[in-house]
Amino acid sequence: MSALLEYLPLILFFGVYKFVDIYWATGVLIITSIIQLAYQYFAHRTIATRHWIFFAIALILGGLTILFQDEQFIKWKATVIYATLAASLLVSRYVFNKNLVEKALVGVLESANEKANLSQEPNNIELPPHICEQLNLMWFAILAFIAVLNIYIAYTFSLDFWVNFKVFGLMGITFVAILVTLVRVYKYLPEEEGN
Incomplete structure (x- = not known):
């Protein structure tokens, strides 16, 4: 389960990109990254530093992608x-x-x-x-x-x-x-x- 959750943002990003577009895929990437953080917290009562860093990068660059449609x-x-x-x-x-x-x-x-x-x-x-x-x-x-x-x-x-x-x-x-x-x-x- 943990391994699947690790790759879930990437899998959903790919699927949504193929069926919709890069901007929707980026939004899904950000949302699934939030879900990943929540799962980590509720399952382990802690969130690994790398998950915070990956989320911050996804949020900043993904947010800019959606905001500027670039x-x-x-x-x-x-x-x-x-x-x-x-x-x-x-x-x-x-x-x-x-x-x-x-x-x-x-x-x-x-x-x-x-x-x-x-x-x-x-x-x-x-x-x-x-x-x-x-x-x-x-x-x-x-x-x-x-x-x-x-x-x-x-x-x-x-x-x-x-x-x-x-x-x-x-x-x-x-x-x-x-x-x-x-x-x-x-x-x-x-x-x-x-x-």
């Missing part, structure tokens, strides 16, 4: 989000000495370990520092590349092509990056007992 504003949304994420990885690592990719990976892996009940005792997952550094730089490069690629496609190709790229291209690139990450950390995952 799709150029909404085209910048993905670039602003991906550039912000890329900058966050570098700033957190080299200014605050924190590797956000490592923190996210360890959290996800430990959560998956608990849900799968792979062992009776808690199992702290440790990834080698050089792997975490490589993954942090890899994700920085991917996010920065997506930020630039989005604007290039937005201003080089048709609106239809950009919308299709935003939905399928960005998801595809992200999926491949996640696969590469999983392959890179696979040998550090705990094994099931009895194997």
Whole structure:
């Protein structure tokens, strides 16, 4: 349910764009982002910072798109989000000495370990520092590349092509990056007992 809700604004944006237009799709994107925030609050009694940031970007750029009836504003949304994420990885690592990719990976892996009940005792997952550094730089490069690629496609190709790229291209690139990450950390995952 949570995964579906994560992509709900994008799915509805795409559907409404295909059946109506970019301005209605942008309005739906803003409304579903509000629903996403409400769900996060009622389900977890807290709202992740990233959801607030994504909502603010959608509200500002989407609001300008609707107000001025100019799709150029909404085209910048993905670039602003991906550039912000890329900058966050570098700033957190080299200014605050924190590797956000490592923190996210360890959290996800430990959560998956608990849900799968792979062992009776808690199992702290440790990834080698050089792997975490490589993954942090890899994700920085991917996010920065997506930020630039989005604007290039937005201003080089048709609106239809950009919308299709935003939905399928960005998801595809992200999926491949996640696969590469999983392959890179696979040998550090705990094994099931009895194997």
